[in-house]
Amino acid sequence: MKLRALMALTVAAVAGLMLLGAGIGGLSYGPASAEDCLPTTGARSASAASDGGTEGFDREQLTNARLIIAAGAKLGVPARAHLVALVTAMQESGLRNLPGGDRDSIGLFQQRPSQGWGTAAQLHDPTYAASKFYQRLAKVPGWERLSVTDAAQVVQRSAYPNAYAKHEPAASRLLTAIGTGMPACSPVSAQGWVAPVKAAVVSGFRTTDRPGHNGVDLGAPRGTTIRAAAAGRVVQSVCNVVPASHGCDRDGSPTVGGCGWYVDIDHGGGVITRYCHMSQEPRVHIGDRVTAGQPLGQVGSSGNSSGPHLHFEVHLRGDSSPAGAVPPTEWMAAHGAAIG
The missing domain is CATH 2.70.70.10 (Glucose Permease (Domain IIA))
Incomplete structure (x- = not known):
C-alpha cells in the first residue's frame, strides 16, 4: 500500500508540473509590480466594501464574480485583467452561469466549444471558464495598453464590441468591494481625474x-x-x-x-x-x-x-x-x- 501511495503521489506531482509548464500555470503576465493595484472610481469606490459596492448584484452574481476574481488571483494576474474579465462576464451573461446561448455558447463568458474553448461541461465550470479567459488574454500582445473594452473584445470577438464599456464603472466598484489582496490605486475623482503619481x-x-x-x-x-x-x-x-x-x-x-x-x-x-x-x-x-x-x-x-x-x-x-x-x-x- 505504501508503494502504491508513493507512486500515486509521484504521478500527481508530475501532472502538476506538466500543467504549470504547458497549461494555465504558464501564463505570461509577469511578476507583480507597483502597477498591480485595484482600480477605483471616485470617493464612493474607495469605501465600496462598506457603502454598497455590491449594490445591484444578487447572491448568484456575487458568487460568480468572486469565482472569477479567485481564478485570477490563483494565476497571479494583475488587477486590470480582473477588471477586463468582470466586464466581459457582465456583458456576456450578466454574471450568470447560463446553460446555453447563441449557437453553442455556454456559461459566464458565453464561450463556445466549437471555437476551442473547451468542452460544454468544462465551460459550465466558472473557475475553468475564467481561467481560460485569462489564458487567452495573456496571449494578446500589449493587451495591458488597450482600453478595457478593446481588451475584452479582442478575446471574446463579440457581435457588440462597444457594449463592454458601459459595465466598467460597476465592475470597478465590484472589484474594489470584493478585493483581491492588492492595494488600492489612487481613486479617480468624480470629475474623472487621478494623480499620475503619488509624490511631492x-x-x-x-x-x-x-x-x-x-x-x-x-x-x-x-x-x-x-x-x-x-x-x-x-x-x-x-x-x-x-x-x-x-x-x-x-x-x-x-x-x-x-x-x-x-x-x-x-x-x-x-x-x-x-x-x-x-x-x-x-x-x-x-x-x-x-x-x-x-x-x-x-x-x-x-x-x-x-x-x-x-x-x-x-x-x-x-x-x-x-x-x-x-x-x-x-x-x-x-x-x-x-x-x-
Whole structure:
C-alpha cells in the first residue's frame, strides 16, 4: 500500500508540473509590480466594501464574480485583467452561469466549444471558464495598453464590441468591494481625474528661478508607475532629446535638452496633459485610447533631467506649446485629484 501511495503521489506531482509548464500555470503576465493595484472610481469606490459596492448584484452574481476574481488571483494576474474579465462576464451573461446561448455558447463568458474553448461541461465550470479567459488574454500582445473594452473584445470577438464599456464603472466598484489582496490605486475623482503619481512637488510651475518651467516636477522614485491623469487619446509618445544621438534609453542630465521619453494625452475640450522623463519607451502609442489611471510608463531621468522624477504639464485650448500651459497643481486640485 505504501508503494502504491508513493507512486500515486509521484504521478500527481508530475501532472502538476506538466500543467504549470504547458497549461494555465504558464501564463505570461509577469511578476507583480507597483502597477498591480485595484482600480477605483471616485470617493464612493474607495469605501465600496462598506457603502454598497455590491449594490445591484444578487447572491448568484456575487458568487460568480468572486469565482472569477479567485481564478485570477490563483494565476497571479494583475488587477486590470480582473477588471477586463468582470466586464466581459457582465456583458456576456450578466454574471450568470447560463446553460446555453447563441449557437453553442455556454456559461459566464458565453464561450463556445466549437471555437476551442473547451468542452460544454468544462465551460459550465466558472473557475475553468475564467481561467481560460485569462489564458487567452495573456496571449494578446500589449493587451495591458488597450482600453478595457478593446481588451475584452479582442478575446471574446463579440457581435457588440462597444457594449463592454458601459459595465466598467460597476465592475470597478465590484472589484474594489470584493478585493483581491492588492492595494488600492489612487481613486479617480468624480470629475474623472487621478494623480499620475503619488509624490511631492520638488519643483514648481514657472518659479522665480525657473520661469520657463511649464509644469511641475513630482519626486517619485525611479520605476514608479506613471498613470494617465484622465481618459483620453494619446497624441504623442516619442523620444525627445537634444542631441538626438544621446538617446532616451539612458539617463539625461541638465546639459541635455528635451523631455526624454514622453507622452501627451488629449482629454477633449482642449485639455492636454504631458508626462516627461520616462525610463524607457512608453507603454502606449499615438492613437491609443486610455482610461483614467491606466499605466503609461515608469518614472526615469531621460532628457533634460538631473535625477528621477515625473515632469507633469497641463495645457488648455488645445495648445501644447508653452502658451497653453497652466499650473498643474491648481488644475488637478480643482478636478478632485490633488498632487504633491
